[in-house]
Amino acid sequence: xxxxxxxxxxxxxxxxxxxSWQDHNNLDDTSxxxxxxxxxxxxxxxNSLTLDEKIAQFFMLGVYPTQGETNRSYVENVIKKYNIxxxxxxxxxxxQAAQWNNSFQKAAKTPLFISVDGExxxxxxxxxxxxxxxxxxxxxxxDDDLIYQMGQQIALECKAVGININLxxxxxxxxxxxxxxxNDRSFGEDKYNxxxxxxxxxxxxxxxxxxxxxxxxxGHGDTDTDSHKDMPIIKHSRARLDSIELYPxxxxxxxxxxxxxxxxxxxxxxxxxENLPSSLSKKIITDLLKTEMGFNGLVFSDALNMKGVTKxxxxxxxxxxxxLAGTDVLVVSEDIPxxxxxxxxxxxxxxxxxxxxxxxxxxxxxxxxxxQLDKSPIVDVSKVSGVLNLKTSKELNKQLxxxxxxxxxxxxxxxxxxxxxxxxxxxxxxxxxxxQTFQKSLEPYSIKNSMVVPNDIAxxxxxxxxxxxxxxxxxIVSIHNMSRxxxxxxxxxxxxxxxxxxINKTKEVILVVFGSPYSLSQLQDFxxxxxxxxxNSYTQAAAAKALFAKIDVNGKLPVSVGKFKVGxxxxxxxxxxxxxxxPEDMGMDSKILDSIDYYAKKAIKxxxxxxxxxxxxxxxxxxxxxxxxxxxxTSNTPINSxxxxxxxxxxxxxxxxxxxxxxxxxxKIDLNQTLKHYLxxxxxxxxxxxxxxxxxxxxxxxxxxxPFYKATVEDSVYNNWYQVDSNAAYCxxxxxxxxMCKDSINYIWKTIDGVEIKENxxxxxxxxxxxxxxxxxxxxxxxxxxxxxxxxxxxxMELQNIGFNPHNKFDLSRIPPTENxxxxxxxxxxxxxxxxGAAMLGGVCGHAGLFxxxxxxxxxxxxxxxxxxxxxxxxxxxxxxxxxxTVPFKDNDNRRALGFDKPVLPNKKTGERKGGxxxxxxxxxxxxxxxxxxxxxxADPEYNLVYVFLSNRTYPYATTNTLAKxxxxxxxxxxxxxxxxxxxxN
Numbered sequence: 001x002x003x004x005x006x007x008x009x010x011x012x013x014x015x016x017x018x019x020s021w022q023d024h025n026n027l028d029d030t031s032x033x034x035x036x037x038x039x040x041x042x043x044x045x046x047n048s049l050t051l052d053e054k055i056a057q058f059f060m061l062g063v064y065p066t067q068g069e070t071n072r073s074y075v076e077n078v079i080k081k082y083n084i085x086x087x088x089x090x091x092x093x094x095x096q097a098a099q100w101n102n103s104f105q106k107a108a109k110t111p112l113f114i115s116v117d118g119e120x121x122x123x124x125x126x127x128x129x130x131x132x133x134x135x136x137x138x139x140x141x142x143d144d145d146l147i148y149q150m151g152q153q154i155a156l157e158c159k160a161v162g163i164n165i166n167l168x169x170x171x172x173x174x175x176x177x178x179x180x181x182x183n184d185r186s187f188g189e190d191k192y193n194x195x196x197x198x199x200x201x202x203x204x205x206x207x208x209x210x211x212x213x214x215x216x217x218x219g220h221g222d223t224d225t226d227s228h229k230d231m232p233i234i235k236h237s238r239a240r241l242d243s244i245e246l247y248p249x250x251x252x253x254x255x256x257x258x259x260x261x262x263x264x265x266x267x268x269x270x271x272x273x274e275n276l277p278s279s280l281s282k283k284i285i286t287d288l289l290k291t292e293m294g295f296n297g298l299v300f301s302d303a304l305n306m307k308g309v310t311k312x313x314x315x316x317x318x319x320x321x322x323x324l325a326g327t328d329v330l331v332v333s334e335d336i337p338x339x340x341x342x343x344x345x346x347x348x349x350x351x352x353x354x355x356x357x358x359x360x361x362x363x364x365x366x367x368x369x370x371x372q373l374d375k376s377p378i379v380d381v382s383k384v385s386g387v388l389n390l391k392t393s394k395e396l397n398k399q400l401x402x403x404x405x406x407x408x409x410x411x412x413x414x415x416x417x418x419x420x421x422x423x424x425x426x427x428x429x430x431x432x433x434x435x436q437t438f439q440k441s442l443e444p445y446s447i448k449n450s451m452v453v454p455n456d457i458a459x460x461x462x463x464x465x466x467x468x469x470x471x472x473x474x475x476i477v478s479i480h481n482m483s484r485x486x487x488x489x490x491x492x493x494x495x496x497x498x499x500x501x502x503i504n505k506t507k508e509v510i511l512v513v514f515g516s517p518y519s520l521s522q523l524q525d526f527x528x529x530x531x532x533x534x535x536n537s538y539t540q541a542a543a544a545k546a547l548f549a550k551i552d553v554n555g556k557l558p559v560s561v562g563k564f565k566v567g568x569x570x571x572x573x574x575x576x577x578x579x580x581x582x583p584e585d586m587g588m589d590s591k592i593l594d595s596i597d598y599y600a601k602k603a604i605k606x607x608x609x610x611x612x613x614x615x616x617x618x619x620x621x622x623x624x625x626x627x628x629x630x631x632x633x634t635s636n637t638p639i640n641s642x643x644x645x646x647x648x649x650x651x652x653x654x655x656x657x658x659x660x661x662x663x664x665x666x667x668k669i670d671l672n673q674t675l676k677h678y679l680x681x682x683x684x685x686x687x688x689x690x691x692x693x694x695x696x697x698x699x700x701x702x703x704x705x706x707p708f709y710k711a712t713v714e715d716s717v718y719n720n721w722y723q724v725d726s727n728a729a730y731c732x733x734x735x736x737x738x739x740m741c742k743d744s745i746n747y748i749w750k751t752i753d754g755v756e757i758k759e760n761x762x763x764x765x766x767x768x769x770x771x772x773x774x775x776x777x778x779x780x781x782x783x784x785x786x787x788x789x790x791x792x793x794x795x796x797m798e799l800q801n802i803g804f805n806p807h808n809k810f811d812l813s814r815i816p817p818t819e820n821x822x823x824x825x826x827x828x829x830x831x832x833x834x835x836x837g838a839a840m841l842g843g844v845c846g847h848a849g850l851f852x853x854x855x856x857x858x859x860x861x862x863x864x865x866x867x868x869x870x871x872x873x874x875x876x877x878x879x880x881x882x883x884x885x886t887v888p889f890k891d892n893d894n895r896r897a898l899g900f901d902k903p904v905l906p907n908k909k910t911g912e913r914k915g916g917x918x919x920x921x922x923x924x925x926x927x928x929x930x931x932x933x934x935x936x937x938x939a940d941p942e943y944n945l946v947y948v949f950l951s952n953r954t955y956p957y958a959t960t961n962t963l964a965k966x967x968x969x970x971x972x973x974x975x976x977x978x979x980x981x982x983x984x985x986n
Contacts, residue, residue: 002047002598006532006968007958008200008330012308013329014462015845018534019635025751026036027405031658034100036367037374038369040469040471041365042362042366042369043048045110045365046358046361046362046365048109048520049083049109049361050111051111051354051357052082052083052340052344052943053082053109053618054062054357054358054361054730055340055343055344055357055367056082056083056084056336056340057083057084057110057361057364058085058323058327058328058330058343058360058361058364059082059085059319059329059330059333059339059340060084060086060087060088060113060115060300060329060332060333060337061075061078061079061084061085061087061332061333061336062087062088062090062105062303062305062331062332063075063088063089063090063100063607064090064091064092065089065090065091065092065093065100065871066090066091066092066099069193072100072103074103075087075100075104075258076103076107076306078336078877079108079112080107080108080109082199082336082337082340083109083110084336084797085110085112085113085329085364085430086112086113086114086115086165086329087104087112087113087114087115087117088115088117088167088331088332089101089114089116089125089126089163090115090125091125091126091127091801092125092127093126093127093128094126094127094128094129094160094384094385094388095381095384095385096121097126097163098160098161098379098381098384099162099381100161101114101162101163101659102162102378102379102381103380104744105162105377105378106378106673108290110365110368111368111374111377111733112137112371112373112377112894113164113165113246113329113368113371114162114163114164114165114377115163115164115165115166115167115331116158116163116165116166116167116829117164117167117168118154118158118167118168118754119134119135119167119168119169119170120133120134120135121130121157122154122157122161122163122166123946126161128388128619129157129388129396130153130157130388130389130393130537131397131798132150132397132400133397133400133401133404133534134153134184134185134533134534135169135170135184135185135186135197136174136183136184136185136186136187136188136199136405136445136516136517136533136558136559137400137404137533138150138197138400139186139187139188139190139194139197139521139558139559140403140404140405140406140517140531140555140556140557140558140569141197141400141403141404141418142403142531142554142556143403143554143818144196144197144200145200146400146403147197147200147201147204147346147400148200148201148203148204148207148395148398149204149396150201150204150301150397150400151202151203151204151205151206151207151212152204152207152208152395152421152804153390153392153396154166154168154204154205154207154210155205155206155207155208155209155210156208156387156390156393157387157388157393158205158210158722159208159210159379159387160379160383160384160387160388161379161384161388161979162212162378162379163210164209164211164371164373164377165210165211165214165215165259165371165982166211166214167207167212167215167216167259167261167300167331168201168205168213169187169197169201169212169214169215170185170186170187170198170214170215170216170250170441171194171195171198171200171201171214171216171217171219171252172186172194172215172216172221172245172333172555173186173189173190173191173194173219173221173222173244173245173247174186174189174221174249174559175189175221175244175559175781176221176222176223176224177486177518177521177559177561178224178486179220179221179222179224180223180225180485180487181220181223181228182216182220182221182223183484183485183514183516183518184484185534185909186221186564187558188558188559189221189558189559189560189566190558190566190567191247192247193246193249193558194247194248195247195248195251195252196251197399198214198248198251198252199252199255199257199906201402201841202214202252202257203255203257206256206257206258208882209260209370209371209372210371211370211371212257212258212259212961213253213257213258213259213260213261213298213300213366214248214249214257214259214260214261215260215261215263215300216261216262216263216265216266216302217239217249217260217262217263217273217278217284217289217682218234218245218246218249218262218263218265218284218798219234219244219245219246219249219265219288219289220232220258220263220265220272220277221245222234222236222245223265226913228306228307228308228786229273229308230307230308230311231264231265231266231307231308231311231312231733232265232266232308233263233265233267233268233414234265234266234267234269235269236267236269236271237551237900238269241267241269241270242913246293249293249864250293252553253289253293253294253297254294254297256318257297258297258298258367258370258909259297259298259299259300259329260289260295260297260298260299260300261300261301261302261331261441262278262279262284262285262289262300262301262302262327263277263278263308263435264278264279264302264306264308264309264454265277265278265285265308266275266278267286268308268902270283270288271283271284272282274931277308277309277312278320279301279302279304279308279309279322279325279327280309280313280322281325282324282325282326283898284325284810284823285299285325285326285327286325286326289326290326290774294656296363297367297515297719297788298328298329298363298364298367299326299328299329300323300327300328300329300331301327301329301330301331301853302331302332303331303332304318304319304322304332304333304336305332305336305515306329306942306963308466310334311792314339315333315334315335315339316335316338316339316341316342317333317342317651318334318339318340318578319333319339319343319345320339320343320345321338321340323343323628324346324351324352324809328360328363328364328487329364332366338974343802345608352759358868361589364848365708367929367978370473380927383594384508384635384723385477390811391811391818392588392811396809397538397658397744397960398538398542400806401532401533401534401536401538401539401542402538402542402545402546403553403554403555404532404533404541404553404555405530405531405532405546405553405555406517406531406533406555406557406568406569407529407530407531407555407569407570407571407572407640407762408517408520408528408529408530408531408552408557408564408568408569408570409507409526409527409529409570410469410527410528410570411526411527411528411645412527412528414474414508414510414527414528415510415528415530415546415547415549415570415572416547416548416549416572417445417510417547417548417676418548418872419548419642419871419872419873420447421444421446422445422446422447422474423446424471424472424473424474425432425447425449425453425472425473425474425475425476426447426449426453426469426472426474426475426476427439427442427447427449427450427451427476427478428450428451428453428469428475428476428477429450429451429452429453429478429480430452430455430477430478430479430480430496430499430500430841431453431454431480431481431482431491431496432452432454432455432480432481433452433454434452434820435450435452436478436480436538436540437537437540437541438512438541438543438544439478439516439539440480440587441543441544442476442544442547442623443787444474444549444791444796445544445547445548445796445873446794447756448487449472449590451465451468453465453496453499455491455493455496456493456495457482457493457495457496457645458495458875459494459498461495462495462498462499462502465499466499466502466503469503469507469984472507473507473508474507474508474509474510475503475507475508475509475510476510476512476513476547477503477509477510477511477512478540478543479496479499479511479512479513479514479519479929480514480515480535480976481535481547481910482514482515482519483515483516483534484515484516486518486521489522490515490518490519490521490522490523490839491515491519492519497522498524498536501525501656502734504525504526504532508528509526509527509528510528510529510547511523511526511528511530512529512532512543512547513530513531513532513533513882514532514533514539514540514543515532515533515534515535516533517533517557517558517559517561517564518559518561519561520561520562520564521561523563523875524564528943530543530546530553531555531557543622545798545804546572547838547953549572549573549574550574550798550878551574551798552571552573552574553570553571553572554569555569555570556568556571556574565751572885578620578621578622578855578859578862579616579621579622579860580622581621581622581623582623583618583623583624583979585621586621586623586657587889587980588617588618588979588980589979589980590623590979592975592978592979593623593624593801593976593979594977595975596614596624596626596975596976597626597628599697599837599968599971599972599975600612600614600626600628600629600968600972601628602966602969603628603951603962603963603966604628604629606966607633607962608934608953608962608963608968609629609934609951609952609953609955609963610629610630610631610633610635610816610950610951610952610955611627611628611630611631611638611639611816611949611951611952612627612628612629612639612644612934612950612951613626613627613628613641613645613853613854613949613950613951614626614627614628614644614854614945614946614948614949614970614972615855615857615858615936615947615948616863616945616946616947616948616976617858617945617946617947618851618943618945619944620829620862620865620866620942620982622855622858622946624976625641625854625855627640627641627643627949629818631643631814631816631952632817632955633677633955633956637813639816641701641854641855642801642807642814642853643812643814643815643816643853643856643950644801644814644815644851644853644910644932645815645816645851645852645853645930645935645950645951645952646815646818646833646834646851646933646935646952646963647848647850647851647852647857647931647933647935647950648834648835648848648931648932648933648935649847649848649929649930649931649932649950650688650850650857650930650935650937651770651838651845651846651848651849651850651931652770652846652847652899652929653801653899653900653901653928653937654789654850654852654857654860654861654929655786655789655846655848655849655850656770656773656774656777656818656847656899657696657884657900658789658793658860658876659777659781659785659788659789659792660692660696660777660899661876661880661881661899662788662792662793662875663777663780663781664880665876665877665945666773666838667878668670668780668781669692669777669780670692670774671691671692671693671696671898672691672693673690673691673692674688674689674690674691675687675688675689675690675695675776676688676689677904678724678776678780679775679779680778682753682772685687685753685754686754686755686756686757687752687755687757687772688700688752688759688767690702690772692773692776693888694761695769695770695773696764696769696773696896696898696899697763697888697894697898698763698764698766698769698894698896699760699761699762699763699889699894699896699898700757700766700769701757701758701759701764701893702755702757702758702764702768702769703755703756703764703768704764704765704766704767704768705766705767705837706751706752706755706768706837707825707836708747708748708751708836708840709824709836709839709840709930710839711747712740712744712824713823713842719742720741720809721740722734722738722740722741723738723741723982724737724738724739725737725739726739727739729741729742729743730742732745732840732841733832733842733843734802734825734837734840734842735821735825735827735829735832736827736832739881740840744840745840745841747839748837748840752768752771752824753771755768755940761890762894763889763892763893763894763896764895765848767835767837767848768847770845770846770847770945771837771841771845771846771847772846773846774844774845774846777846778935784844784847785844785846786803786804786805786844789892792801792875793860793863793875794856794860796873796875796943797859797860797863797875798854799859799860800832800856801852801853801854801855801856802850802852802856802857802860803851804833804843804844804848804849804850804851804853805832805833805843805844805849806831806844806851807830807832810831812831815830815831815851816830816952816955817829817830817952817955818830818834818933818954818955818958819834819954819955819956819957819958820955820956820957824836825839825840832952833845833849833851833930834848834850834932834933834958835847835848835849848931850930852950853950854948854949856951857944857948858937858948859939861928861937861939861946861948862939862946863875864876864881864927865939865940865941865944865945865946867881868880868881868943883898884897884898884899884900885897885898885900885925885927885941886898887902887905890905893905895916897927900927900928901917901927901928901929901930901931902926902927903916903917903922903924903926904916904917917930917936917970918938918970918973919970919971919973919976919977920974921972921974921977921978922938922940922977923940923941923942923943924941924942925940925941925942926938926940926941927937927940928947930969932958933951933953933954934950934951934952934953934954934963934970935949935950935951936948936949936973937949938973943977943980945976945977945980947973947976949968949969949972951963
């Protein structure tokens with residue numbers, strides 16, 4: 001958003017009048033009723049209070065959970081004795097906070113304001129919660145809607161623990177690098193950027209009925225004194241203050257931010273009374289903020305125990321002066337009884353009237369009504385943990401940190417680096433004693449060399465480390481354990497700076513700064529710099545991706561530091577082969593391709609599936625990408641491109657076969673070996689002699705499947721197999737609130753080990769061999785199947801929507817249910833694998849358990865279509881892909897390749913191909929798989945086509961397979977081939 005736009009927004013806002021509840025004209029019936037209810041509640045509460053209790057409503061007491069029950073009891077007694085207006089929470093645990101807040105609300109005659117200083121979320125005060133980015137980090141983000149969403153999420157977390165006011169956002173313009181208190185609490189030095197982001201944050205919270213409080217009026221950004229320790233003096237002119245410092249507050253006022261906090265600052269241009277802080281100034285609070293600027297919300301004092309005010313004023317007296325100056329909420333009063341008494345004396349003296357008290361009280365109570373405190377303010381403590389750890393919140397937090405990344409310098413266009421081509425490159429972690437997530441995140445991009453340089457490196461030891469870099473041309477230096485403060489030189493030691501400057505003379509250096517952008521003051525001579533702002537798992541993983549253009553980078557510096565000016569930031573777009581194109585650009589007929597819609601809608605109409613995703617790639621580009629229907633037949637949640645489906649048996653190829661291909665290349669698996677060669681425990685069993693190649697082609701003589709769950713659901717023994725709560729013995733989660741005994745997993749393996757093997761076997765499709773192949777993969781790789789395939793394929797390919805056990809990663813709204821299971825799990829299965837056997841193994845198995853959306857699966861198979869490469873990275877050798885796509889037992893009328901399904905074999909006499917899982921016109925090179933839940937993926941290297949169809953046809957019941965009977969998937973595939981303008985297809 002441009003500065004011009006924000007200027008227009010501000011002046012348009014100035015021309016509008018806010019709706020006042022005192023103006024009854026033109027209110028619709030709903031608004032009038034709400035107004036009437038508010039007036040009745042406010043009057044009722046006000047009339048029930050004594051004068052002392054009315055005055056006490058303006059006081060907010062500090063709560064210190066770390067002091068234990070002594071503090072809780074003290075606060076509760078103060079609430080009961082004086083009927084104070086609210087409390088502010090300091091350090092503690094969220095469960096404890098929720099319990100205490102409930103206790104306080106129960107003790108209160110009038111519902112309490114409960115506030116927190118939560119600029120980067122409630123984590124600023126409550127541990128074990130999500131720490132969102134600091135505001136300076138947010139200042140780099142170009143999408144302010146993300147900050148609005150963050151405000152909404154923080155509001156939900158506040159509500160969960162019983163907080164109704166967040167003393168945020170910080171609206172200070174930090175244009176002083178020496179500021180010892182605001183610093184990264186500000187969005188930056190650009191007034192438009194600060195105003196817009198503060199407004200987005202505030203409105204996000206207020207959309208959920210959590211009060212936002214902008215601070216620190218009239219602006220604490222250009223100071224070099226900490227108001228916690230002394231009273232800063234701002235010497236700017238009124239014109240300068242109007243133009244810069246006051247601007248974000250003007251925007252906030254005109255856009256109905258409900259709270260403004262006043263700082264302890266001495267500002268002669270606004271009030272030249274000696275030693276009078278702004279927090280006690282009637283000229284600043286009433287005359288400027290309320291009258292001139294038109295603010296009609298609540299004015300909060302900054303904490304009244306800070307030295308910026310206590311240095312010159314006594315407890316009690318300071319409360320009276322602040323209140324008479326126009327403050328509505330007196331935060332952390334040091335002496336509430338004395339403060340109440342002093343305000344009463346002001347009434348007797350005639351400085352104010354009791355009517356004045358009543359008018360001010362009405363505004364406080366109106367805001368309590370807006371916060372819905374007229375209803376029960378008690379929270380459900382049992383739900384707190386769930387709300388504070390929402391997957392959506394964590395995903396948003398990840399996005400925020402990614403979107404803040406800023407390329408501050410890229411003089412020689414070194415970024416993006418080229419995956420796999422950085423042979424003479426090393427990653428150095430500076431300021432730490434161990435390898436960081438960042439270095440590990442570079443490994444998939446072939447940056448495998450790394451070293452660490454500790455923070456306390458002595459200057460005479462620097463050469464020891466620089467000598468280790470002699471053989472490298474390029475050095476990626478990530479800077480860790482930094483400080484926010486200039487006074488601490490941003491955490492740099494003399495040895496670190498010497499190390500950096502020495503290697504900058506002889507090497508091509510790429511700096512990744514996991515700390516304050518102000519630290520660039522020490523890095524003016526470096527030509528390639530990525531600023532990540534903070535040092536955590538999100539920023540470290542994102543920074544590695546950014547260097548290789550695996551995520552978009554468009555952050556801008558929110559402050560100026562030497563030659564690096566505010567707004568600096570080089571944009572970088574992801575380098576992905578896959579993109580949406582017109583079908584005609586790929587030699588296809590869009591009109592024919594659009595007839596796919598008919599079959600998708602037909603499937604939904606005949607209730608073959610509630611919904612589906614369909615994606616078609618031609619030459620590595622998306623020519624068709626549509627979603628149809630809903631997650632269930634009665635749901636109002638539509639299917640979209642982000643919907644994640646249970647792939648069922650596609651797991652066999654998209655996880656197990658891929659893993660075997662990789663291990664085969666590394667000579668860790670020989671397809672002609674037997675299972676017992678890799679799994680010695682199978683010696684003497686019926687399956688130990690089975691050859692891996694035969695298992696992968698379903699030529700091993702194994703039964704099709706075994707319903708393991710049946711033995712566990714007999715009424716007499718069910719409770720011995722399962723429990724609704726987990727413990728050390730019952731730790732295998734098969735569904736919501738259902739845990740299987742871990743010892744019973746042995747039942748599955750013993751049953752498979754003892755199956756009867758068919759002699760002289762012919763082709764018979766079987767799940768069982770892929771259970772055992774998973775064991776081989778895990779034995780030969782040393783890690784689990786899900787970890788292996790993710791590490792070597794999904795993560796380096798940036799496939800973020802594919803994996804096992806999606807209930808641990810994604811919001812359930814993205815995952816359609818697969819069945820109303822009335823026999824085994826006795827619930828709707830959603831987010832857990834549909835296949836019972838895979839469920840009994842914890843959701844990960846070689847034959848089932850994988851989930852994905854259509855795009856990620858299509859990209860995975862495009863990699864195979866490309867002969868093992870994708871986005872310039874080789875994942876498998878081309879000869880490996882070709883080998884696994886061969887049909888070893890064609891003479892036995894077995895169409896299967898190694899792991900992959902294939903089209904039916906042509907008739908030996910006529911050459912015709914009839915039936916089977918594919919359309920008849922696919923090439924012999926076509927390979928893929930289908931899944932029981934109504935899924936299919938097919939790649940055809942002959943035409944460079946990929947086709948994906950995903951659905952949950954098994955919902956609500958899996959017994960009827962109308963999708964297969966009506967040939968929906970193959971009819972769609974036929975349309976795709978007919979849409980190609982090739983004579984040999986049409």
